[in-house]
Every structure is written in C-alpha cells, then in structure tokens.
Amino acid sequence: MKPYCFFIPLARIVRGTFCLAFCLIVLFIGLWTLRDVVFPSVVSHLPYQVGTRYDACIVDARSNPDTRCPWPPKLVFDLFNQQTGVYNLQLNPILHKDEQLPSKTHWELLQFLYNGQNISGSELKQLVDIDAKVRMDGVVQNYELYPQMMNVKEAVKAIRLGDPVQNVPINDPPLEVIRSPLHVCTNTNGKNVLDLVVLIKSCSTCSDNRVNARNTYMQQKLWNNFRVQFAFVTGMPTEARREKYDFDGVWIQPYNGHQTNQTTLEATQKLLQESDVHQDLLIGSFSDTYYNLTLKMMLTFRWTAAFCKNQALVYLFLDDDYSLVPSSVIRLIRKMPFTVRPYLNGGTAMPDLIVRHPSKSSSWAGRWSVSANELPWTRYPSYSSGAAYILGSELVIDAAIAMAFTRYYRLDDAYLGFVWNKIDSRVYTIRQMKHTINNLTDPKEVITAPRIYVNKAMDWATGIMNMFRL
Numbered sequence: 001m002k003p004y005c006f007f008i009p010l011a012r013i014v015r016g017t018f019c020l021a022f023c024l025i026v027l028f029i030g031l032w033t034l035r036d037v038v039f040p041s042v043v044s045h046l047p048y049q050v051g052t053r054y055d056a057c058i059v060d061a062r063s064n065p066d067t068r069c070p071w072p073p074k075l076v077f078d079l080f081n082q083q084t085g086v087y088n089l090q091l092n093p094i095l096h097k098d099e100q101l102p103s104k105t106h107w108e109l110l111q112f113l114y115n116g117q118n119i120s121g122s123e124l125k126q127l128v129d130i131d132a133k134v135r136m137d138g139v140v141q142n143y144e145l146y147p148q149m150m151n152v153k154e155a156v157k158a159i160r161l162g163d164p165v166q167n168v169p170i171n172d173p174p175l176e177v178i179r180s181p182l183h184v185c186t187n188t189n190g191k192n193v194l195d196l197v198v199l200i201k202s203c204s205t206c207s208d209n210r211v212n213a214r215n216t217y218m219q220q221k222l223w224n225n226f227r228v229q230f231a232f233v234t235g236m237p238t239e240a241r242r243e244k245y246d247f248d249g250v251w252i253q254p255y256n257g258h259q260t261n262q263t264t265l266e267a268t269q270k271l272l273q274e275s276d277v278h279q280d281l282l283i284g285s286f287s288d289t290y291y292n293l294t295l296k297m298m299l300t301f302r303w304t305a306a307f308c309k310n311q312a313l314v315y316l317f318l319d320d321d322y323s324l325v326p327s328s329v330i331r332l333i334r335k336m337p338f339t340v341r342p343y344l345n346g347g348t349a350m351p352d353l354i355v356r357h358p359s360k361s362s363s364w365a366g367r368w369s370v371s372a373n374e375l376p377w378t379r380y381p382s383y384s385s386g387a388a389y390i391l392g393s394e395l396v397i398d399a400a401i402a403m404a405f406t407r408y409y410r411l412d413d414a415y416l417g418f419v420w421n422k423i424d425s426r427v428y429t430i431r432q433m434k435h436t437i438n439n440l441t442d443p444k445e446v447i448t449a450p451r452i453y454v455n456k457a458m459d460w461a462t463g464i465m466n467m468f469r470l
Contacts, residue, residue: 051081051083051088052078052079052080052081052087052088053073053077053078053079053080054069054071054073054078054079054092055081055088055092057069057073057078058092058093058094061094061162061164062094068161068162068163069094069162070159070160070161070162071091071093071159071160071162071306071401072305072306072309072397072400073306075188076306076307079306084176086176086177086178086285087176087177087180087303088174088175088176088177089175089176089177089299089302089303089306090172090173090174090175091159091169091172091401091404092172093155093158093159093164093165093169093172093404094162094163094164094165095164095165095166095167095168096164096165096166097166101148101149101150101167102149102150102151103127103145103147103148103149103150106127106131106145106149107127110127110130110131110134111130113134114130114133114134116133121372121373121376122248122373122374122376124145124146124147124373124374124376125372125373125376127145128142128145128376128377129376131145141377141378141379141381143377143381143418143421144421146406146407146418146421146422147170147406147407148167148169148170148405148406148407150166150167150405152402152405152406152422152423153402153422153423153424154166155167155169155401155402155405156398156401156402156423159401160397160398160401167405169404169405170404170405170406170407171403171404171405171406171407171408172404173295174285175284175295175298175299175302176284176285177282177283177284177285177299177303178236178283178284178285179272179275179281179282179283180282180303180307181231181232181279181280181281181282182279182280183229183279183280184197184229184230184231184280184307184308185197185229185304185307185308185311185312187311188310188311190311191310191311192310192311192312192313193227193311193312194227194228194229194308194311194312195226195227195228195312195333195334196226196227196228196229196312196314196315196316196329196333197228197229197230197231197304197308197311197312197315197316198228198229198230198231198315198316198317198318198324199231199233199282199300199304199315199316199317199318200213200230200231200232200233200318200319200320201233201234201293201296201297201300201317201318201319201320201386202232202233202234202320203234203288203320204234204235204236204237204238204267204268204271204283204288205237205262205267205271205288206234206320207270207271207274209320209321209451210232210274210278210320212451212455213230213232213320213323214278214280215460216323216451216454216455216458216460217323217324217325217326217454217460218230219460221463222326222327222460222463223326223330224330226326226330226333226334228329230280231280231281231282232280232281232282232320233281233282233283233284233296233299233300233303234271234281234282234283234284234288234296235283235284235285235286235287235288235289235292235295235296236268236271236283236284236285236286236287236288237262237264237267237268237271237288238264238287238288238289239264240254241254241289242254245291247369247370247371247374247410248370248371248373248374249371249373250358250369250370250371250374252366252367252369253367255290255291255367271283282299282300282303284296284299286299290367291410293386293410293411293412294408294409294410294411294412294415295408296412297386297412297415297416298400298403300317301396301399301400301403302400304396304400305396305397305400305401308393309393309397310393312393313338313341313342313392313393314333314336314341314344314390314391314392314393315390315391315392315393315396316329316388316389316390316448317347317386317388317389317390317391318387318388318448319386319387319388321450321451322387322388322448322449322450322451323448323449323450323451323453323454323455323458324447324448324454325443325446325447325448325449325454325458325465326463327443327463327465328432328443328444328446328447329447331444332430332432332447340392341392341393342392342393342394342395343392343394343395343425344390344391344392344395345384345389345391345392345395345420345425345426345427345428346384346389346390346427346428346429346430346433347384347385347388347389347390347427347429347430347433348384348385348387348388348389348429348430348433348434348435348448349384349385349429349433350383350384350385350413351435353379353380353381353382353383353417354378354379354380355370355375355377355378355379355380356368356369356370357369357370357371357372357378358371368411370411375409380414380417380418381417381418381420381421382417382420382426382427383413383414383416383417383420383427384413384416384427384429385413385435386412386413386416387433387435387448387450388433388447388448389430389433390430395425398423398425399416399419399420399423399425402419402422402423403419405422406418406419406422430447431445432444432445432446432447432448433447433448433449434446434447434448434449434453435449435450436449436450436453437449437453437454437457437467437470438453438470440467441467441468442467443457443464443465443466443467446465453470456469456470457469457470
C-alpha cells in the first residue's frame with residue numbers, strides 16, 4: 001500500500017473537525033446576538049411551571065433577598081405565560097412583611113380623641129365621619145382615608161426598583177391579555193421613537209365606532225411626519241345582565257350599553273376576527289361590562305406601562321365615541337416642553353365632582369349612585385373626564401402600580417381621582433379638550449370632542465375643519 005493512502009482519511013477528519021468548529025462558532029455568535037430573545041432575562045434559569053418569568057423571579061426573590069424583580073420588567077416577554085399563551089400583567093409584588101396598616105393606628109387615635117355619640121355605618125364611614133369631627137380642618141375632605149391607607153408612593157417606588165413592599169395590595173387581580181396590538185409599541189431598540197400613543201376605550205361589540213375611527217382620525221395621511229400609533233382596548237363579550245346590581249344596599253338597574261342581537265359566541269368570533277384583520281386591539285380576559293370599566297382602565301395602564309415604556313413620553317386616552325383633530329393634537333404635543341411631558345396630567349374638565357348618594361326615601365338609584373357606607377364623602381377628588389385625557393409616561397407607570405394599592409371602585413374616571421390622590425398628582429384642565437364645540441369658531445380651539453360634532457365639521461379627506469358646518 002502506498003504511504004499517501006493513510007493521509008486521505010486523516011485529511012477528511014481534519015476537514016470535518018474544522019467544519020464542526022466553524023459551525024459551533026457561528027452558532028455561538030448567533031445565540032450571543034440573540035441572547036435577549038433566547039435568554040430574555042436575568043431569571044431565564046428559573047423553571048417555566050411557576051407561570052411567567054416575572055412570577056419565577058418573584059418566587060426566587062422570596063427565598064433569595066439579593067434577587068430584584070422590577071415592574072415593569074426590562075423585557076415584556078417576562079410577563080408571558082408559555083403554558084396559557086397569554087401575558088399576565090398582575091404585579092404580585094414581593095412582600096417584606098405584612099405590617100399593620102396606618103388605618104389601624106389612625107383608628108386608635110380617633111377613638112382616643114373622640115368622645116361623642118356612636119356613629120353607625122361601615123368601618124370606612126365611621127373613620128371618615130369621626131376624622132372630620134376631630135380634625136381642626138374638618139371641612140376639608142380627607143381622601144387619604146380611602147383604602148389602602150398607606151404610603152402608596154413608597155410602595156410604587158419599591159415595585160419599580162424590584163424591592164419588597166410592606167403590605168399586601170388590596171386590588172391586584174390577574175390581568176390577562178387575550179390579544180395584543182401587533183404593531184403598537186413594538187420598537188424596543190430606540191428611545192422616544194414615538195411622539196404619541198393613543199389608547200381608545202371601546203366596548204367589545206362597538207365595531208362601528210372602531211370602523212369610524214379607522215376611517216377618520218386614524219388615517220396616517222392626516223398625521224404627516226408626526227409619529228403616532230393607535231390601539232383599541234376592550235374586554236370579552238358577555239351576555240347582557242338582567243338582574244339588578246346591589247352595591248351595598250343601593251339597587252341599580254343593569255346598564256348594558258351597546259348591545260347587539262348576537263350570541264356571546266358570535267360576538268367573540270367577530271371580535272377576534274376583527275383583531276386578526278386589523279391587529280390594533282388590546283383585549284383583556286374579563287367580561288366587557290359597564291361596571292368592569294375600571295378593570296379595563298387597569299389593563300390599559302398596565303399594558304401601556306409595560307409595552308410602551310421608553311417609546312413615547314405622552315399618551316392620549318380617548319373614548320371611542322369621541323374624536324381627535326389631528327392638526328390640533330400635533331400642535332399641542334409639539335409645543336409641550338419635554339421637561340413636563342413625563343408627569344403631565346391633564347384632560348377634559350368634569351361638569352362636577354359630586355358623589356351621588358341616593359335619597360333616603362328610595363333605595364333605587366342611577367348608575368352613578370353610591371351608598372354613604374361605600375363612599376362617605378360628598379365630593380370626589382379631582383379627576384379628568386374619562387372621555388379624553390393626556391398623561392405622561394412616568395405618571396402612567398406610577399398609576400399602573402398605585403392602582404394595586406387603591407381599592408376598586410366601579411366608576412373608572414372617579415376611581416382615577418383616588419389614584420391621583422394616593423400619588424400626589426395634580427390634575428389640570430386642557431381647555432381644547434371639549435364636551436361640545438357648538439359655540440366655537442376657531443378649529444384650533446379643538447383637540448378632542450364628541451364624534452358627532454367633529455365629523456360634522458371635518459373634511460376627513462383633507463383634515464381641514466370648517467366650524468361653520470356646525
């Protein structure tokens with residue numbers, strides 16, 4: 001046998017070894033490049049069976065004090081549950097120790113100071129009534145007593161840093177995302193890549209309102225080079241309620257809003273089909289009812305805080321029966337100083353802030369009525385009308401967390417007033433946000449208004465508004 005015959009298999013082995021090494025190097029480089037996707041967080045070593053990676057981090061933190069689980073997490077994938085296939089926006093914070101709430105200490109103080117007649121009613125009502133009698137400024141409404149009575153700002157700061165909190169949150173239900181808008185807040189590579197994100201509150205069967213929005217103010221040509229994205233927010237269709245509501249002895253007829261003759265299954269199929277076609281719906285797993293509007297708002301704030309952080313400095317929240325004037329919105333946002341945007345809190349003025357207690361002669365009431373036992377005050381803390389308001393990005397994150405420590409209240413815009421009080425955020429009126437525009441002559445005076453007015457005055461082909469059409 002000739003000597004060179006021994007070198008043929010040896011050459012093949014060497015060549016194969018080099019090929020294998022080259023493939024391994026390419027694979028390693030690829031995995032390193034995609035490390036944030038393949039290994040999406042610092043807790044990627046933890047098992048999946050505990051739910052989301054954020055949940056896994058919380059579990060680890062309860063036994064390892066060095067672990068930090070900030071919310072919102074750095075990557076939204078940490079909120080995705082691979083078993084259920086949905087995102088869960090529940091906070092579920094780390095608890096340092098469940099300390100006695102300040103309300104208990106305050107109650108002891110009031111019992112010591114008060115020596116008048118016994119006051120009847122719920123614990124909150126007694127607390128508010130006695131507090132007003134013994135405080136020197138008793139005429140001023142003390143909203144600090146609204147549950148949870150604690151340092152909410154401190155809890156917000158702790159959760160944002162991933163530190164433990166001192167008390168279990170009173171209002172932190174699972175918030176599951178059935179569908180998320182595909183092309184909204186998806187650019188995580190840059191900072192402040194958007195000028196504005198618009199979140200539109202809609203009902204599950206309000207497809208006509210959404211069609212109108214897409215055909216009018218959502219047209220991209222009306223926004224020129226202004227970077228704006230839109231998402232509708234809704235829950236899941238449910239059967240119309242026929243039984244009366246009993247809210248602490250106050251009986252209220254069911255308010256079913258925009259109902260259709262469709263079955264729940266038909267309405268659900270239509271909603272999911274619409275989501276597949278337009279990819280602009282944020283759908284929560286809760287039943288889409290009038291008294292779940294606060295739950296819808298919580299979902300909106302949590303999703304915006306988690307998915308849109310760092311992508312825009314301001315967000316506009318809008319009812320789907322209201323409309324935008326694109327040129328006026330652009331003008332407002334561009335004039336707004338960058339320094340004030342992150343904590344901006346402004347919107348449409350409320351007609352009044354009166355708490356509507358039903359008359360003593362009747363336990364029947366309208367849909368905005370509430371018993372004195374549930375809400376002992378005569379006026380609400382300041383808040384914008386839920387029809388339209390603008391909030392800064394940092395404020396939305398703070399509020400999304402603070403809601404977990406603010407007792408649930410079914411009237412969503414009024415509930416937000418208690419949240420603002422918890423985190424000491426002052427609410428301002430943006431005068432161009434209107435409930436009516438009948439008496440106006442200058443279109444620059446309108447940013448948002450009911451759709452019936454704007455559609456009447458606006459030429460949506462050009463984006464030019466003629467107030468004389470009203």
